[in-house]
Amino acid sequence: MNSIEERLRAIIVTLGDNIPPDFEPTAHVFKDLGIESTKALELLFEIEDQFEVALPDLEYNDCEHLNDLVALLTKLTA
Amino acid sequence: MHNLIFDQLSLRAQEQGERIAIRVDDREMTFAEADSLHKKVASFLIELGTAKGERVGLIGPKSEAFVCTQFGTLRAGACYVPIDKTFPIERTFQIVEDCQIRTIFADPANVERIVAAPNKPACLKHVVAWSDEGDYAAGDLSLHRFSIVESCSDSPSAAHRPLDTDLAYIMYTSGSTGKPKGVMLSNRNILTYVEWCMAELRLGPSDIMVNVAPFTFDISGMEIFGMAASGAQMILIENQTRITTVLDAVQRHKATFMATVPTVVGTMVNNPRVFGRYDLSSLRTIISGAAVCPPVFMKTLHEHLPQAQLYNLYGPTEATIYCLYHRIDNADEIEVDKPLPIGIPFENTEAYVVTADGKECERGQEGELILRGSHVALGYFGNEEKTKAAFKLFPLQPHLNEMVYYTGDVARQDDAGVFHFLGRNDDMVKSRGYRIELNEIDLALSTLTEDLESFAVIAIPDELIENTLVAVVVRKAGSEIDEKALKAACKERLPAYMVPDVVEFRDALPQTSSGKINKKALVQELSAR
Numbered sequence: 001m002n003s004i005e006e007r008l009r010a011i012i013v014t015l016g017d018n019i020p021p022d023f024e025p026t027a028h029v030f031k032d033l034g035i036e037s038t039k040a041l042e043l044l045f046e047i048e049d050q051f052e053v054a055l056p057d058l059e060y061n062d063c064e065h066l067n068d069l070v071a072l073l074t075k076l077t078a
Numbered sequence: 079m080h081n082l083i084f085d086q087l088s089l090r091a092q093e094q095g096e097r098i099a100i101r102v103d104d105r106e107m108t109f110a111e112a113d114s115l116h117k118k119v120a121s122f123l124i125e126l127g128t129a130k131g132e133r134v135g136l137i138g139p140k141s142e143a144f145v146c147t148q149f150g151t152l153r154a155g156a157c158y159v160p161i162d163k164t165f166p167i168e169r170t171f172q173i174v175e176d177c178q179i180r181t182i183f184a185d186p187a188n189v190e191r192i193v194a195a196p197n198k199p200a201c202l203k204h205v206v207a208w209s210d211e212g213d214y215a216a217g218d219l220s221l222h223r224f225s226i227v228e229s230c231s232d233s234p235s236a237a238h239r240p241l242d243t244d245l246a247y248i249m250y251t252s253g254s255t256g257k258p259k260g261v262m263l264s265n266r267n268i269l270t271y272v273e274w275c276m277a278e279l280r281l282g283p284s285d286i287m288v289n290v291a292p293f294t295f296d297i298s299g300m301e302i303f304g305m306a307a308s309g310a311q312m313i314l315i316e317n318q319t320r321i322t323t324v325l326d327a328v329q330r331h332k333a334t335f336m337a338t339v340p341t342v343v344g345t346m347v348n349n350p351r352v353f354g355r356y357d358l359s360s361l362r363t364i365i366s367g368a369a370v371c372p373p374v375f376m377k378t379l380h381e382h383l384p385q386a387q388l389y390n391l392y393g394p395t396e397a398t399i400y401c402l403y404h405r406i407d408n409a410d411e412i413e414v415d416k417p418l419p420i421g422i423p424f425e426n427t428e429a430y431v432v433t434a435d436g437k438e439c440e441r442g443q444e445g446e447l448i449l450r451g452s453h454v455a456l457g458y459f460g461n462e463e464k465t466k467a468a469f470k471l472f473p474l475q476p477h478l479n480e481m482v483y484y485t486g487d488v489a490r491q492d493d494a495g496v497f498h499f500l501g502r503n504d505d506m507v508k509s510r511g512y513r514i515e516l517n518e519i520d521l522a523l524s525t526l527t528e529d530l531e532s533f534a535v536i537a538i539p540d541e542l543i544e545n546t547l548v549a550v551v552v553r554k555a556g557s558e559i560d561e562k563a564l565k566a567a568c569k570e571r572l573p574a575y576m577v578p579d580v581v582e583f584r585d586a587l588p589q590t591s592s593g594k595i596n597k598k599a600l601v602q603e604l605s606a607r
Contacts, residue, residue: 018561030320036543037317037320037321038320038321038341038342038345038542038543040320040321040322040323041321041322041345041349041352042349044322045349045351057322057325057326057329057330058326060322061320061322061323061326
């Protein structure tokens, strides 16, 4: 089983063009990786589907980096 | 004497002082608090020697202090100038210089950026931090903390009170010469706009409006002015395109009113699970404007949210936010292959379609849309040439000696008198609701003389964001500039929304028979992909 980080990385790289799979975990998902911020919805649904969790809106909206998402998913799937 | 927009805020405070006027994150401000704070800002500016009509810069994220500073500036008889916090400092200073800003209000991050930057415009003297946090070496500038503002009197001198015809705010838009243009709007313009909002949208104290657009985007005025005029509550949302934030705010606060751009509407309808995940049943009015909205977006939105009255609004900044409206009463009947009309003019606005020689077009005939009435702006600040080119004598009755605004939009009026937008008659495009002169991007790229042999900036139509900006470039021999570096170079000179979305490298660009870059061929080729 892949780690939470690996699974999130795999989701994120599908949302933009030419995102290197080893992007910095502190890179801003929407500002630095060239992902349209309108794709926040796709990211949310994809994460909810793949991890079978309901992301709390406020906490999800506060997430900016991969590290933030990893921390949130770690908490939710614990 | 007219009740100007800041008077209306005070009236609301008298009527319902304890009700919430502004919410942002987990903070809230009542009408009484907003009234008091905006008056203190006015007192501060007057004590600082701010002259009537003087321009005051505002830069930072959305906050209740930002809103109160807008109203306070107006009450002090001055004019506010919102500046995008993401602008490169060079562009920020270009605006400061252009409209001779002496005082600028900023959040701590931007205070730091401004005081640390070299080559500050000589006109800039005072920086007011919207916070007492931070430790800055202000150098030649006078630095004022917001606690000083908050300690000022909430009974500012009435001697500075503006007339309704006085300048209220300047909104900068992209300029074809590479320099942004400052559109001058008056207190009268604001009132005219608000009168329509109140009459048509029936805003009232029970309404909760999500303020989605950035404050540097004129459509944000709908909620800011609407809050003061109606007593409705305004929820400030910082990031308009991170749509999960918008939807969460609507659901959490049971918002009744949302005005946004087609990109946001399109994102919602393209992800229909949105309507199951978020409870949006509180929305009674949804407005799409600032860009062409594909009819399928509105039709689908109506299917999911049948309780909401939908509007398609049209208006350039030069005619105060919006000035034509199409109320969608029969969304079921929208034909998805026919563009939505831009509708009919607001009260106190007249719209005409005219020929190149200034004659009114027949119904059905294409021509340039011109706008007349109390929505029309005062012109471009300090730019007589551009003002003369766009604000001209009313061609149908020149003896009135009255200026009308030539929009540059091609339109036609149908047999029922309804207006339809058909496109532009120049190089201006829209992307994500923003006006963009492609020439400005050209000028930014032209500074990369060591890397680029030739280039063309084109706009490729896109249903969701209206246009994708593409830079097609030919590198000089030996240059290794890549997409990331090229975008970074643009970011140093342009606002984020003007940085090309896509950079395509080629060995050569297609040429016309006269040897010019054949942009038309590039657009056709890239659109077909």
